[in-house]
Amino acid sequence: MSAQSSSNGRFPTAVYGERLRRAAEITADAGLDALLITPGPDLKYLIGSGADSFERLSCLVVPADGSPASVVVPRLELAALGDSATSELGLPVRDWVDGVDPYALVGSLLPQPGRTAVAEAMPALHVIPLTAALGAPPILATGVLRELRMIKDQAEIEALRRAGAAIDRVHARMGEWLRPGRTEAEVAADIGAAIVAEGHTGAEFIIVGSGPHGADPHHEVSDRTIEPGDVVVIDIGGPVAPGYNSDSTRTYSMGEPGPEVAAKFAVLERAQQAAVDAVRPGVTAESVDAAARDVLAAEGLADVFVHRTGHGIGLSVHEEPYIVAGNRIDLAEGMAFSIEPGIYFRGDWGARIEDIVVVTADGCEPMNTRPHGLTVLTP
Structure with missing residues (x-):
């Protein structure tokens, strides 16, 4: 079996x-x-x-x-x-x-x-x-x-791989639903159906944060109509049998972004990769948080990164270990958690990049493989 x-x-x-x-x-x-x-x-x-x-x-x-x-x-x-x-x-x-x-x-x-x-x-x-x-x-x-x-066995890691691949397939289809003229709620309904169609047992959460709503990390959905030029944060996930969760965020642009948005997003992309690169057994959870935070701080973006870098995941979407300043726990092989720095400009726009990773003997294995860059969708 x-x-x-x-x-x-x-x-x-x-x-x-x-x-x-x-x-x-x-x-x-x-x-x-x-x-x-x-x-x-x-x-x-x-x-x-x-x-x-x-x-x-x-x-x-x-x-x-x-x-x-x-x-x-x-x-x-x-x-x-x-x-x-x-x-x-x-x-x-x-x-x-x-x-x-x-x-x-x-x-x-x-x-x-x-x-x-x-x-x-x-x-x-x-x-x-x-x-x-x-x-x-x-x-x-x-x-x-x-x-x-906190330490996932091989059966759990296999389930997390399946969950990650399933949610990646949903992000790969985002161009089917995400476009100007539709409301966040309409896009979310299509995403929810796709989450199930791509292998989950249900949709645990769906965030469609368009324009200024993207600056609220825990925005869900609303009746706001998506507009040309919007930056849209899509954070989605759900369980696959027997109950292990996916959680992945990508950010989309309704048309080519302006130079300021593109430049700041490029810094966020470097911050997320720096945190992924910092993961290995024996380093502390807070050091991974610092790896992302230091990149953003060097570019004057420290104040717009308003949450921890990550959270553990498994049967619960949020569980130990938490990747946050002050958490001095040593990472160990088999731990699974998100790496999701974000930047948020209240009243204007926001962005986040999130992968789930599992700590390996000499680094980490990402459960998500979709491109990290700002995905441009033509209106």
Whole structure:
């Protein structure tokens, strides 16, 4: 069976077995006794479950002592485990019905009372009663889960490659939809359909920032009509099975840009490449941010680069590691993140170039291969 995914859209069962083993090991190394994971990206990472979180508790219990992990789930939600690796892994399932205390049930599955960590996504309506059942407040499992999810295994990297290639195919078609006289919303609707047609399971986000809207990094879409001469920022992405995301930004010009726009964009292109070139194991995340920022600062553009250089990506569009000043974490082989410097001139125009890269033994592998230059589309 391919390491990409099994016939039901998950990775092979052995991938999840190894992740559970490592989760228990890292939990023990952190001096914790158990890990409690409710629905969300962490549950999907560990057992391939896309279950939703409701007021009734569903929880994966991972003891740190090597005892088998188990799943607590409301009986009426048992079907939600069908898309997961629970059965193939042989995980015990403890279902419960209304009237039963699921928090006490979780407590009974722990080898001993002790220090327990919970996923960041666990709602407070579960954390508070769990505290009472465990006899002590749990701590956040951020450190454990960060170490697990930041380093992508080969199955994850293959999924990110497929995601990157799929979103590149959408950018390659931009001339079909992006032209003066159409609204941002009309262009976004076509992009959304193409994101699915090119291999994603859905469109997670679509930014069409035309003219002055391009100067807002988190603009989405509006009814503004695209005009000749506009610079347009297109930032798009979505998941491919089994849930790994693409995220790529390219900037387009509706006709030949003026010399000032062209000159400033050329600096941005150099800044993005400098950051890509800076990536390798052992350098800090903040040094990659500085590589892009220093190029822009040297040309007087420091003040118009208003966000971090990048963010990790995987099952979540934004996750660790963050490529930002102050983050002194050393990059390691298998980390995946965006490199996306931008320049923003409020009320006028903006531009951004974004690739996803994966750290390799001696540098990085870009997941996106579309040209970085300002793409001129003839009105």
